Amino acid sequence: MKIKPQTPKGFRDFLPSAATRRAFLLDKLTLTFKKYGFEPLETPAVEFAQTLKGKYGEEEKLIYEFSDRGGRELALRYDQTVPLSRVIATYPTLPKPFKRYQTQVVWRADNPQAGRFREFLQVDFDTVGSSSFLSDAEIIACALEAMNKIGFKEYYLRINTRDTFKGLPKKVISALDKLKKLSEQEVVREISKSGFNLEKAKEVLVKIKESKPPRQIEELFNLFSPIGIDKNRVIFDPTLARGLDYYTGVIFEMEVEGYQTGSVGGGGRYDNLIGSFTGKETPAVGFSFGFDRLLDAANSQGLLPEDKATTTVLVTILGDKSLESSLKIASKLRNAGINTEVYLEQLGGKKISLEKQLKYADKKNIPFAIIIGEKEQQEKTVTLKNLSTKKQETIDVISVIDKIRLSQT
Structure with missing residues (x-):
């Protein structure tokens, strides 16, 4: 039976054009992370299910779970923060603060829609082992600089603290987290499902919206200028909740002006999560870019490079007699740092037309x-053809290398 x-x-x-754009964006991000001293980390695709469960609140239902042949309950990586916490517990001698970035695929059994997939790349960077607000400020500075390096002009970071919701049931916090998607009336109805009447639910929403920045937010803002953060890029938003259960302090989300799909990243402080593995409180703060949304936002603003071939030069082969000369020039071009491809269908007497x-x-x-015929072989030259202009010239090997290099500047 034929497989579809x-x-x-x-x-x-x-495919190559999409993969190239993804690599371009990922390179911008990782270079920024390294500037701030974050080091790479990789963790397995599969964790024990108990490692992941109980960490994600209502979103836990989206974990891909399965049993292996030995009856062990396993799960695919849902995010990179919980695996990081497991790593810290597994390797207690890691130097603290431990600063890492991680760019790996995660899986969620979600309903696919615009900007949302079941398998997607997450890009995280975290600092573990420091309770100083300087750690939070540095995470924010790094995230904002990454946005600038990509080329965004209109972007901002919404910031809040989970202390804003102290004493409120989890379901109320979850309802507030939907303010970007639902109307205020719909959120009020969601709040009322937690035992509040509609009037009281409305009061809860108004009180949250009118909250002033608490002391810890003010202290954090005081660090922004010395660390190089433009305060105009950061907005205190008391309604920002973020749905994950493990956040304990400052939380934040990155948004791009005019991009309607949603935030392109977010994070916050999670001082208790690692303790669930180590048995003691371990302070931590981090940020995660939703790579697909970030890519989509960058593409919508024309910030990604035009589709270009990875290869700069194709060296043609005009029969077995030119094979050795063609392979030698290809080797010289590659040694000169020029991406070079050789046409591969010529061996065994099989001749393919130049056209x-x-x-x-x-x-x-x-x-x-590059074309090397009998004349070029005799004169130790090559013919270089520009496939855009269709112009060609016959020159020596050193000149052809210089000419191609000049075209790349």
Whole structure:
């Protein structure tokens, strides 16, 4: 039976042009993380289910769980914060503060929609082992600088503290977390489901909306100027809740002006989560970029590079007689740092027309082709063809390297 070639709903392939744009964005992010001293970390795709469960509140139902052949209850990585906490408990001698960034795929059994998938890349950076507000400020500074490096102009960070909701039931906090998606009337009705009448539910919402920045937020804002944060980029929003249960202090979300899908990242302080593994309180604060949303927002603002071929030059092969010369020039180009591809269908006496080889280069958007015929072999030259202008010239090898390099500047 013929198998239908398709991916499951919420899972995707990334062809070269898409993968190149993703790599471009990821490089901007990781370079920024390294500037602030964050080091890379990788954890397994599969964790014990008990490691993940009880950490995500209502979202726990989205964990992909399964039993292996040995009857062990396992789960796919849901986020990178809980695995980080498990790592800290597993390796207690890691130097503290421990600063790491992590760029790995996570899985959630969610309903796929615009900007939301079941398998997606998360980009996190965290500091573990410091309760200082300086750690929070540095996380915020790094996140804002990453947005600037990507090229965003209109973006801001909403900030709050979980202390704003002290004494409120979890369901009320969850309802407040939906203010970006629901009307105030709908949120009031959600709050009322926690035992409040509609009038009292309305009072709860008004009280939260009118809350003033608490002392810890003011102390954090005092660090912004010395650390290089533009205060105009940070907005106190007392309605910001963030749904994950493990947050204990300052919380924040990054938003791009005009991007309607939602926030492109968020995070906060979680001083108790690691203690569930170590048995003692371990302060931690971090931030996570939703990579797909960030990519979509960057693309909508024209911040991603145009589709370009990875290969700069195609070296053609005009039969077995030119094979050795073509391979040698390809090697010289690669040694000179020029991305070079050789047309591969020529061995064994099989001759492919030059026209077909040039069409192959055109289809891949390769800008240059090198042609080595009998005349070029005799004169120890090559013919360089610009596939955009269709102009060509016959020159020596050193000149061709210089000319291609010049075109890349």
